[in-house]
Structure formats: structure tokens, C-alpha cells
Amino acid sequence: MMPIFKKAIPLFERIEQAGFEAYFVGGCVRDYILGKEIADVDIATSATPQEVKKVFPRTIDVGIEHGTVVVLWDKDTYELTTFRTDGEYIDFRRPSDVTFIRNLEEDLKRRDFTMNSIAMDKEGHLIDPFHGQEAIKQRIIKTVGSATERFHEDALRMMRAVRFVSQLSFSIEIETLQALRKYAILLENIATERKTVEFEKLLQGENRKAALQLLLDTGLFQYLPGMSNHEKSLTQLLQYNLKELSNIEMWSLLLFLIDISPTETELFLRKWKLPVKKMKLAKSIVDWLQFRHHSPWDNDSLYKAGREIILSVERLFNICHHQPLCTSISDVKERYEGLMIKNRQELAVSGHDLIEWSGQKGGPWVKGKLDLIEKAVLHGEVDNKRESIREWLLNCNQN
Numbered sequence: 317m318m319p320i321f322k323k324a325i326p327l328f329e330r331i332e333q334a335g336f337e338a339y340f341v342g343g344c345v346r347d348y349i350l351g352k353e354i355a356d357v358d359i360a361t362s363a364t365p366q367e368v369k370k371v372f373p374r375t376i377d378v379g380i381e382h383g384t385v386v387v388l389w390d391k392d393t394y395e396l397t398t399f400r401t402d403g404e405y406i407d408f409r410r411p412s413d414v415t416f417i418r419n420l421e422e423d424l425k426r427r428d429f430t431m432n433s434i435a436m437d438k439e440g441h442l443i444d445p446f447h448g449q450e451a452i453k454q455r456i457i458k459t460v461g462s463a464t465e466r467f468h469e470d471a472l473r474m475m476r477a478v479r480f481v482s483q484l485s486f487s488i489e490i491e492t493l494q495a496l497r498k499y500a501i502l503l504e505n506i507a508t509e510r511k512t513v514e515f516e517k518l519l520q521g522e523n524r525k526a527a528l529q530l531l532l533d534t535g536l537f538q539y540l541p542g543m544s545n546h547e548k549s550l551t552q553l554l555q556y557n558l559k560e561l562s563n564i565e566m567w568s569l570l571l572f573l574i575d576i577s578p579t580e581t582e583l584f585l586r587k588w589k590l591p592v593k594k595m596k597l598a599k600s601i602v603d604w605l606q607f608r609h610h611s612p613w614d615n616d617s618l619y620k621a622g623r624e625i626i627l628s629v630e631r632l633f634n635i636c637h638h639q640p641l642c643t644s645i646s647d648v649k650e651r652y653e654g655l656m657i658k659n660r661q662e663l664a665v666s667g668h669d670l671i672e673w674s675g676q677k678g679g680p681w682v683k684g685k686l687d688l689i690e691k692a693v694l695h696g697e698v699d700n701k702r703e704s705i706r707e708w709l710l711n712c713n714q715n
């Protein structure tokens with residue numbers, strides 16, 4: 317058994333001593349069968365949240381109404397969720413109420429896909445009433461029971477299906493796929509944040525092209541934030557080699573292809589509720605990519621854009637032109653590294669020096685002069701040395 321599971325065994329023993337059952341469930345069991353790396357484990361238990369809290373002294377309530385309690389154990393934290401069936405789903409999102417139950421199989425039955433409805437006990441035995449192992453072997457994503465029901469219970473599951481296509485390179489079983497097409501519109505009911513999480517995972521998966529194609533084929537893209545009018549840009553995205561791209565580069569390329577005004581770009585990113593830092597970076601990359609399409613890099617632009625943006629822009633530029641990546645990138649990198657300074661702090665003189673040398677009071681002129689010095693250093697007109705700059709300034713003033 318893998319260390320990540322082994323570590324949790326004492327916790328399982330504690331629950332069992334108290335007369336309850338516990339199993340590993342969900343993505344960790346699926347990924348274990350697939351031989352993939354496992355980041356965290358989810359545990360399902362027959363104990364109710366109150367009972368879990370009695371068994372373990374250190375817990376955090378995270379979603380008691382859904383049956384989830386976090387247990388602090390050793391130096392780790394574990395999410396324990398009580399076996400449950402979900403009540404009526406009135407809004408295609410979350411059940412209106414959940415009923416805690418004592419039966420594992422009933423709990424597995426309410427889960428989304430067969431590959432996600434396998435449980436594993438502490439000895440490593442698999443409990444697999446819905447033939448999830450078979451689906452994993454055949455690399456198939458198939459709902460547990462009726463796809464119509466599973467997608468009406470939680471429409472986000474449709475995005476999950478496509479995101480798993482991207483991450484696992486599985487294909488979607490035919491009835492599940494038909495339901496995806498038929499009920500794509502239900503995605504309208506899902507909170508943006510949840511869609512964004514899935515879309516970002518989709519963008520990062522190995523098989524992202526197939527997943528993006530599926531978003532188009534099923535019509536799901538129409539119900540993603542700001543995407544309904546951008547079928548063409550999504551289709552265009554598929555023409556490019558997307559393999560090497562980071563998450564932020566995927567966003568930037570998408571924005572570049574959508575080709576909207578800067579204000580609209582901002583609105584589009586806001587619709588996805590991305591963190592501000594990320595929105596700014598994506599916007600910057602798009603701006604520089606647009607610049608790059610009509611001019612080559614010069615010292616000023618390299619300096620202003622900075623290392624991170626230059627590399628992303630160059631990568632995207634090459635991808636847009638179907639050029640191999642390596643040569644021009646190392647070229648540009650070398651030119652950037654060769655710049656005399658990378659930022660204003662690296663200038664050998666400061667505003668204080670200028671004030672002292674001139675004997676004048678500080679004011680806006682200081683910034684103006686620093687701008688001039690910065691430019692001169694970047695263009696190689698003067699060395700970035702205190703004395704050289706002082707001399708250069710004296711000469712300038714004489715002219």
C-alpha cells in the first residue's frame with residue numbers, strides 16, 4: 317500500500333474501535349488504480365459528523381450539513397464524510413438536504429462516475445459495486461446509473477466529465493455523452509467559481525485539446541462565463557500546439573484569439589472571477605503579444621515587459637506562427653539577460669544622488685532625470701556606474 321494510505325491506517329483503526337466503518341473513496345482510489353500520484357485522500361465513514369467529533373479530539377467543521385468534518389491527525393488533516401444519500405435536488409446544484417446512512421453501497425451509488433465510486437478499506441481491498449475498475453481499464457467515463465439523473469443532481473458533473481477527459485485521456489461513454497449534449501444548458505445553474513475550477517483543471521490536462529473539442533461538440537462552452545459568442549476562437553485554439561503551455565499562457569492565448577478591446581478583456585476575465593493578480597498578468601501577456609505581432613523586441617520593450625512576460629509572449633508568438641519553440645526563446649532570453657539593468661533599483665544612482673549633486677530641492681524633475689538615465693543606460697549610452705553617470709549628466713547639461 318502507498319504511504320499516503322498507510323499513514324491513515326491508525327485513524328481507520330480508531331474509527332473501527334468506536335464501532336464505525338471507514339473507507340478511502342473518490343479520486344484517490346481512482347488515481348491509485350491508475351498508478352497516478354495522489355495529492356490527498358478522501359475518507360467516507362458510517363459515523364455521523366457528531367460521532368466523528370466524539371471519536372477524534374481535534375476536528376474542524378467544514379461542511380457539517382453535507383456530512384464533512386476535517387480531522388487533525390498527527391501532522392495531517394483528513395476530510396471525513398459521512399455515508400449519505402442526497403435528498404431532492406431542486407436547483408440542479410446541491411441537494412436540498414442530505415440523509416446520513418450507514419450503508420457504503422448506498423453512498424457509492426450517489427456518486428458521479430463509476431471510476432469515482434470505488435471504495436478501498438484499510439487492507440487495500442476494493443469495494444466496487446458499479447464496476448469502476450472495469451471502466452478504468454477501458455478508460456471510460458460513465459455515470460453511476462442514469463446520466464440524466466446524475467447530471468440533474470449536480471450539473472457541474474458535466475464539466476467534471478470533460479475535465480477528466482483532459483486529465484486522464486479517457487473517453488466518455490455514449491449514453492453519458494448524449495446526456496451531456498442534451499443537458500448542457502443545466503450548467504447555467506452552476507456557480508461561476510465551481511465552473512472556473514473545472515475549466516482551469518481542463519486547461520492543464522494532457523489531453524486538453526480533446527476536452528476543448530468536447531466543450532464545443534456538446535455545446536457546454538455556451539454556458540461558460542463570457543464564452544457564448546466565442547465558438548470561433550475556441551475552434552481556432554485547437555489549431556495550435558498547446559502542449560507546452562502553462563495555465564496563464566492558455567488563458568492569454570484564449571484572450572488573444574478572442575480579440576476584444578482591453579476593457580472587454582477585463583470584463584471577460586472578471587466574469588470568470590479569477591484572482592486579480594492572474595487577470596493582470598494575463599492581460600499584460602496579451603498586450604505584449606499584440607505588440608510582438610507588429611514589432612520585434614528592442615531593449616526598451618524587453619526591459620518593460622520583464623523576464624516572465626517575455627518568455628510567455630515569445631512562446632505564444634511561436635505557437636501562433638507554428639514555429640519550433642527553442643531557438644528564438646533562448647535568443648530573446650539571452651538578450652534580456654544581457655540588458656544593463658533589469659529594473660530601476662539596479663541603477664547605480666538614486667534620486668538622493670541627483671538631489672545632492674545638483675544642490676536643488678527634490679521634485680518631479682528627479683523622476684524625469686532618472687527616466688533619462690535609465691534610458692541611456694539601457695541603450696548603452698552610458699555605463700551603469702555612479703561616476704560615469706555623473707559625468708554623463710554634466711555633459712548633457714553643457715549641451
Ligand SMILES: Nc1ccn([C@@H]2O[C@H](COP(=O)(O)OP(=O)(O)OP(=O)(O)O)[C@@H](O)[C@H]2O)c(=O)n1
Pocket residue numbers: 341342343344358426427428429432433470472473476
Ligand atoms: N459533483 C460531484 C463531485 C464529487 N463527487 C464525488 O466525490 C468524490 C470526491 O470529489 P472531488 O475531490 O471533488 O473530485 P475527485 O474525483 O476526487 O477528483 P480530484 O482528483 O480532482 O480531487 C468524487 O470522486 C465523486 O465520487 C460527485 O459524485 N459529484
Ligand SMILES: [Mg+2]
Pocket residue numbers: 342343344358
Ligand atoms: Mg478529490
